Amino acid sequence: MDSAFTQLVRAAGRWRLWTTLAWEDVKSTYRRSIIGVLWISLSFTIFVAVKLLIFGSIFQSVPDEQYGAYLMLGFFCWQFMVQVVMAGPNVFSGAESWIRNDPIELPVFVLQAVTRSLFDLFFTGLVVIIGLFVFGAGAGLYSLLAIPALLLFVINAGWVVLLLGVVCTRFRDIAHLIQAAMRVLFFLTPVLWFPSQLPEPVREILWWNPFAQFIYILRTPILYQEPAIESWIFVGVVTVVGCTAAFTAFALFRKRIVFWF
Amino acid sequence: MPFLSVRNVSLSYPVFGGAKPPSEAESGQGSSDLRRHAGALTVSRGAGGQSIEALRDISFELKAGDRLGLIGRNGSGKSTLLRVLAGVYSPTKGEVRSQGRVAPLFSVGLGVKHEATGRRNIILRGLMSGLTWKQAAEKIDEVAEFSELGPFLDLPVRTYSTGMAMRLSFAMATAFSPEILLLDEWIGAGDETFQKKAAARMNSLVSNAGITVMASHRRRLIKDVCNKALWLDGGRQCMLGPVVETMRAMDAAEREAAEAAESGGETA
Numbered sequence: 097m098d099s100a101f102t103q104l105v106r107a108a109g110r111w112r113l114w115t116t117l118a119w120e121d122v123k124s125t126y127r128r129s130i131i132g133v134l135w136i137s138l139s140f141t142i143f144v145a146v147k148l149l150i151f152g153s154i155f156q157s158v159p160d161e162q163y164g165a166y167l168m169l170g171f172f173c174w175q176f177m178v179q180v181v182m183a184g185p186n187v188f189s190g191a192e193s194w195i196r197n198d199p200i201e202l203p204v205f206v207l208q209a210v211t212r213s214l215f216d217l218f219f220t221g222l223v224v225i226i227g228l229f230v231f232g233a234g235a236g237l238y239s240l241l242a243i244p245a246l247l248l249f250v251i252n253a254g255w256v257v258l259l260l261g262v263v264c265t266r267f268r269d270i271a272h273l274i275q276a277a278m279r280v281l282f283f284l285t286p287v288l289w290f291p292s293q294l295p296e297p298v299r300e301i302l303w304w305n306p307f308a309q310f311i312y313i314l315r316t317p318i319l320y321q322e323p324a325i326e327s328w329i330f331v332g333v334v335t336v337v338g339c340t341a342a343f344t345a346f347a348l349f350r351k352r353i354v355f356w357f
Numbered sequence: 358m359p360f361l362s363v364r365n366v367s368l369s370y371p372v373f374g375g376a377k378p379p380s381e382a383e384s385g386q387g388s389s390d391l392r393r394h395a396g397a398l399t400v401s402r403g404a405g406g407q408s409i410e411a412l413r414d415i416s417f418e419l420k421a422g423d424r425l426g427l428i429g430r431n432g433s434g435k436s437t438l439l440r441v442l443a444g445v446y447s448p449t450k451g452e453v454r455s456q457g458r459v460a461p462l463f464s465v466g467l468g469v470k471h472e473a474t475g476r477r478n479i480i481l482r483g484l485m486s487g488l489t490w491k492q493a494a495e496k497i498d499e500v501a502e503f504s505e506l507g508p509f510l511d512l513p514v515r516t517y518s519t520g521m522a523m524r525l526s527f528a529m530a531t532a533f534s535p536e537i538l539l540l541d542e543w544i545g546a547g548d549e550t551f552q553k554k555a556a557a558r559m560n561s562l563v564s565n566a567g568i569t570v571m572a573s574h575r576r577r578l579i580k581d582v583c584n585k586a587l588w589l590d591g592g593r594q595c596m597l598g599p600v601v602e603t604m605r606a607m608d609a610a611e612r613e614a615a616e617a618a619e620s621g622g623e624t625a
Contacts, residue, residue, distance in 0.1 A: 110487075112484050112490060113481075116481065116484055117481070120473055120481070193469065194485075196463070197467035198445070198485055199444030199459065199461075351447040352370075352371075354446060
């Protein structure tokens with residue numbers, strides 16, 4: 097078997113395969129539905145609209161336009177991160193039928209899962225762009241930071257799926273743990289609320305929430321036209337550490353994964 | 358020219374979620390020399406949990422035109438060896454070297470996307486073999502014709518009968534000009550007409566200087582197709598030789614074992 101690095105490169109070279117598999121996933125999710133992938137945009141719009149209606153009236157101190165853009169951008173990031181984290185544990189067990197039959201590079205399925213989540217990112221992204229016009233937010237050069245920010249989202253999605261795939265195929269409890277944790281984490285991440293509403297000590301603890309930092313690198317530049325340098329550094333460190341950890345786990349266990357089903 | 362070389366291959370793998378062996382659960386001791394027979398394979402229990410020693414020290418070499426039949430009782434390691442040859446399992450010790458496009462065909466339902474149509478599956482299988490979309494699409498007609506799926510080609514595979522799914526799998530595995538074909542037991546299923554077609558295709562593959570390795574309990578099939586046989590027992594290589602001699606040796610050993618068990622039963 098090739099080295100771990102060679103496998104990654106060869107998997108990337110099979111782009112025809114993983115893009116087609118990802119498209120198959122999308123198709124089977126929206127099979128026989130009339131508006132199909134537009135459900136992604138629609139459900140996102142409904143969620144933001146309803147939350148805005150309820151929480152907008154609670155947070156009277158914030159102007160509606162600003163809260164609308166704030167909530168929309170935050171939830172846009174959150175939804176992508178949840179999808180990635182939920183996809184990770186199943187990335188290999190869902191492909192068991194291929195893996196047990198074909199000597200195929202395992203990262204192919206990671207790339208498939210990431211590509212699959214990009215479909216959703218794209219269709220919610222369309223709503224976000226329209227929404228920013230509606231709320232009159234995001235005009236300014238700092239909004240261009242969204243491009244490198246999204247690039248970091250995708251790179252991080254790669255290592256998260258790979259690492260969770262390896263770990264959760266072996267230890268089946270972790271997938272359930274993650275599912276439970278994500279529900280709680282939503283309330284600990286500033287999507288609906290503002291960090292400034294928190295007392296100082298709590299705010300300092302929640303600063304370490306990596307999900308929050310990922311949201312900041314996208315939301316803060318667009319909404320407030322400031323770079324959020326601290327968050328970029330935080331995300332940069334997470335990216336390097338995460339990629340290293342995922343690659344190490346893959347290199348160590350890639351030959352054993354097929355026995356873990 | 359394709360070749361397949363297996364040198365001193367051993368494989369053991371962990372099993373999770375198995376129950377503790379009764380002897381250990383009762384006595385409460387977990388010694389590493391605690392071994393017992395489960396079927397024909399050795400299950401050992403050590404610090405790392407239960408593991409199965411599926412293959413021990415297997416060696417052989419196949420060159421173009423060889424058709425090897427794997428014979429042995431259930432659980433003797435035939436399927437595991439096929440997966441090692443395919444590169445799905447990496448051996449714990451030893452090495453497998455091969456040259457040529459490998460087409461594995463292990464069981465119906467593996468390597469197929471059930472939600473997708475037959476047509477889509479042909480494309481996917483082509484992409485798996487490293488073809489482009491266009492090259493894969495060019496194979497659709499050939500596979501469709503051979504598998505006799507007719508209008509089912511555009512229905513999801515989950516709607517297929519077992520026989521249809523099998524025909525599709527076989528047609529796909531052999532369509533992308535494989536040089537090394539690995540077949541597990543199930544190919545013995547299916548109706549007679551298709552059996553004949555499948556055998557004809559395998560013969561043409563072999564005459565194109567391919568290598569075939571197949572595992573089967575059907576002696577007739579092995580005798581018809583293969584020129585060599587490998588007898589496995591408990592993951593060990595008992596004999597490698599011409600088909601008829603190897604089968605005879607296996608029969609003799611089994612008879613002997615049966616007689617020994619019988620006389621052992623009498624004395625006890």
